[in-house]
Structure formats: C-alpha cells, structure tokens
Amino acid sequence: MQNFIDLFMSVWNQGLLGVSISQIIISLVILLIAFILRGVVSNIVIKWLEVLTSKTDSQVDDIILDSLKKPLGFIPITIGLYIITVYLPLSGLLDIIATNIVKAFVVFTIFSVLSNAVDPLFKVLAGNTWLTSAMSSWLEKSLKVLIWIIGFAVILDIFGIEIGPLIAGLGLFSVAIALGAQDLFKNLIAGMLIIGENRFQPGDRIEVIGQFHGIVETIGFRSTTVRLFNTSPMIIPNKDLSDVSVINHKQLKFRRIRWVINLIYATNSEAIVNICRDIEKVINDTNNGFAINPGQESFAKAVEFGASSIDLEILCYTEVSDYTGFSEVKQKLLLEIQRIVSKHGSDFAFPSRSIYIESSPSE
Numbered sequence: 001m002q003n004f005i006d007l008f009m010s011v012w013n014q015g016l017l018g019v020s021i022s023q024i025i026i027s028l029v030i031l032l033i034a035f036i037l038r039g040v041v042s043n044i045v046i047k048w049l050e051v052l053t054s055k056t057d058s059q060v061d062d063i064i065l066d067s068l069k070k071p072l073g074f075i076p077i078t079i080g081l082y083i084i085t086v087y088l089p090l091s092g093l094l095d096i097i098a099t100n101i102v103k104a105f106v107v108f109t110i111f112s113v114l115s116n117a118v119d120p121l122f123k124v125l126a127g128n129t130w131l132t133s134a135m136s137s138w139l140e141k142s143l144k145v146l147i148w149i150i151g152f153a154v155i156l157d158i159f160g161i162e163i164g165p166l167i168a169g170l171g172l173f174s175v176a177i178a179l180g181a182q183d184l185f186k187n188l189i190a191g192m193l194i195i196g197e198n199r200f201q202p203g204d205r206i207e208v209i210g211q212f213h214g215i216v217e218t219i220g221f222r223s224t225t226v227r228l229f230n231t232s233p234m235i236i237p238n239k240d241l242s243d244v245s246v247i248n249h250k251q252l253k254f255r256r257i258r259w260v261i262n263l264i265y266a267t268n269s270e271a272i273v274n275i276c277r278d279i280e281k282v283i284n285d286t287n288n289g290f291a292i293n294p295g296q297e298s299f300a301k302a303v304e305f306g307a308s309s310i311d312l313e314i315l316c317y318t319e320v321s322d323y324t325g326f327s328e329v330k331q332k333l334l335l336e337i338q339r340i341v342s343k344h345g346s347d348f349a350f351p352s353r354s355i356y357i358e359s360s361p362s363e
Contacts, residue, residue, distance in 0.1 A: 019088055027084045034080025038073045046072065071112040078105040104155045111151030118143050137202075137219070138195055183239070187222045190238035195219060199241075204250035211244075212236075254293050254317035255326050261337065262309030267346040276300045276312065278340045282333065283316035289329040291319040309349030 049068075085098040122140045153163050200206050200216050206226065207213040214228040224241055226234045263272065279300035283290050290298070298316040305311075314337070318329045341348065 019090075023088055027088060030080050030084055030087070031077075034076045037076035037080075041072050041076060068113060068116075070116055071109050074105065074109040074112065078102065078109060081105060100158050103158045107151060107154050107158065111147055111154075114151075115144050115147050118147070138191075138221075141221075183237070184222060187238040190242035191219060191221060191224070193242055194224070194238060199246060200248045200250070204248055207247040207249060208241075208244050209247070250321075252321065254291050254319060255321065257314070257316050257318065257330060257333065259314045260303075261312045261314065261341075262306060262349040263312060263341065264347050264349045265308075265310060267310060267344075271344040271346050272302050272310065272312075274344050275340055275346065276302060278343075279312075279314060279337060282336045282340075283314070288332060289318055289320060289325075291317045293317040306349075308351050308353075 081098075082102050085095070085102055088098075090098055118140055122136050156163060194200070202216050202218060204216045205214070206216055212226060212228060212234055214226040214234060217225040217227050217233065219238075223235050223237050226236060228234055263275070267275075280298070282288060283298045283300065284292070286292065292298070296315070296317075300312060300314045303311055303313045314333075316333070318326065320326050320329055
C-alpha cells in the first residue's frame with residue numbers, strides 16, 4: 001500500500017511538463033475566478049460607471065464608456081493569465097510562450113477598446129454636414145478593419161513572426177487575386193464614387209427608368225441594396241449604378257401636377273375665363289398644400305381646341321414628398337376642379353363624333 005501511495009504522489013508531483021497537478025488545479029481555479037470577476041465587472045462596475053456618466057452633460061465620457069464595456073471584461077482574464085504565469089514554475093520556451101500569450105491578450109484588449117470606440121465616435125460625428133450616412137458607414141467599417149490589421153500585426157510581432165516577408169508574400173498574392181477579381185475592384189471604386197459624389201443615401205427613393213424604382217437600404221463595398229415597392233430587395237452591383245442615369249426623388253424640391261382637362265364645346269368664353277381664374281386661386285393657395293415654385297409659375301389656361309373638347313392645361317406644385325400625401329393633394333385638386341366646372345355651368349367632355357346626314361334613302 002505504501003508503494004502505491006508513493007507512486008500516486010510521484011505522479012501528482014510530476015504532473016505535466018514539470019508542473020504538479022496541484023499547481024494545475026490552482027491555476028484552473030485562478031482562471032475560474034477571473035471569469036467570475038469578468039461577469040462582476042460587466043454587471044456591477046459598468047452599471048456604476050453608467051450612473052456616473054449620466055450625471056454629466058458631456059458626451060465624451062459616454063463615448064469612452066461605450067468603448068470600454070466589452071474590453072473591460074477581458075481585463076480580469078488577462079490579469080488571471082498573468083498571475084498563472086507568475087505562479088507556475090515555467091522556464092525556457094514554455095515561459096516565453098506563456099508570457100507572449102499574456103502580451104497578446106493585453107494587445108487584444110487595447111485594440112478592442114479602439115475598435116469599439118469607432119461606433120460611438122461616428123454617432124457623435126453623425127450631425128456633421130459633410131459626413132453623410134453612407135460615407136460614415138464606409139469610414140466606420142474601413143477604420144475597424146485597419147485597427148484590427150494593426151493589432152494582428154502587433155500580435156504577430158510579439159510571437160516573433162516577421163511582418164515584412166509576410167507583407168511581401170501577400171503583395172504577390174494580391175496581384176494574383178486582382179487579376180481574377182477585377183469586377184470586385186470596379187464595384188469598390190464605383191461605391192466610393194457614389195458616396196463621394198453624394199448621388200444618393202440610405203433612405204432615398206431612387207429610380208432608373210425602365211429598370212427599377214425603390215428605397216435605398218444600404219450602400220456596401222460591392223453592391224447596393226434597394227427595397228422595391230413590392231417590398232422585395234434588389235441587390236445591384238455598384239458599377240451598374242455608376243454607369244446609368246439615376247433619378248433621386250428624395251432630393252426633389254417640389255412635386256409637379258400637370259393635367260389637361262376637357263370641357264364641352266358648349267362652354268362659353270366667359271365661363272372658361274372664370275373656370276381658369278377659380279382654379280388658379282386654388283393652386284396658388286399654399287394653405288391647400290400647394291407650393292410656389294420660383295422657377296415656374298402655376299397656371300390654369302385654355303390651350304387647345306381638341307377633337308371633342310376645349311382643353312385646359314393645369315400646372316402646379318406641392319412640397320409634399322411622400323406618395324400618400326401627394327395623392328391627397330391631387331384628390332383635393334380634382335374635387336375642387338369638379339366643383340368649379342359645375343359652378344360655372346360647364347361639364348367635362350368625352351370623345352365623341354357627330355354624324356350629319358344630308359339625305360335619307362326615302363328622299
């Protein structure tokens with residue numbers, strides 16, 4: 001029995017790579033405590049900091065707190081790993097690897113803070129006139145990618161991996177990729193031009209005549225998503241949007257109403273003048289939803305003797321941009337025109353033809 005106890009203690013003390021089993025267990029307990037503290041930091045410390053920042057008028061402390069929420073959870077784990085490396089009797093290559101792992105966690109925590117600070121930073125800049133929503137989205141994604149590329153390079157340097165030869169190898173690889181991915185780069189450049197020229201932004205209603213008409217949802221690195229009016233999404237390569245004429249209805253100043261109405265030939269000239277005058281009163285009244293366009297005066301004029309009618313042309317504008325509101329303005333105008341025409345004893349004509357018979361068969 002004593003031999004078995006001695007054998008057990010020998011295995012217990014020998015452990016793994018010179019680290020006893022008791023030291024391994026203690027290290028696991030330290031790591032477990034670090035994970036428990038991570039939850040404490042996330043739930044208690046963050047809430048306490050939120051209470052403090054809510055009492056200030058400055059947005060800077062809110063930005064710092066938002067960027068620190070997730071990375072703060074990595075700090076207890078990093079400290080726990082450091083304590084384990086100090087506690088364990090590591091030496092040689094194993095000690096170097098353990099130390100480098102702790103350094104890598106420190107670098108990861110730092111660059112997590114920087115990456116998470118990008119979102120709240122661009123929220124503060126969202127009110128800037130020169131920074132559009134699409135440009136903000138692109139810059140935000142690009143900055144995050146750049147931050148993590150630098151962070152990854154620092155971690156590689158910690159482990160003794162030379163970055164120079166790796167970059168040179170990636171350069172040759174990128175040339176081969178570029179030859180087979182020309183469309184990808186065309187779409188990328190086209191997307192940058194769309195954003196740089198501010199052709200349209202997410203939320204704008206755009207139309208390519210004869211192809212599609214819908215609401216822009218996102219402008220990505222490769223393609224733009226447009227939600228059509230039947231609610232289905234349409235994914236369009238950026239290069240296709242940069243090479244066509246796009247109508248941006250969101251940027252219109254006024255919506256135009258241009259109608260031609262037909263009055264019967266029995267309408268006398270005085271009634272025509274009165275009808276046009278009353279209609280102009282309606283379309284020049286901004287309280288009715290109509291607008292004054294400095295570039296073109298609104299009017300209602302008799303313009304032509306039609307085949308079966310006297311034709312009146314009506315031209316007016318409204319600042320109402322949404323389709324439902326625009327339809328309501330048109331309905332209001334239609335009812336007013338109907339009332340005015342009826343008031344002056346006229347009526348609307350419809351296509352008709354008169355046949356005159358010079359003689360009948362009986363004659």
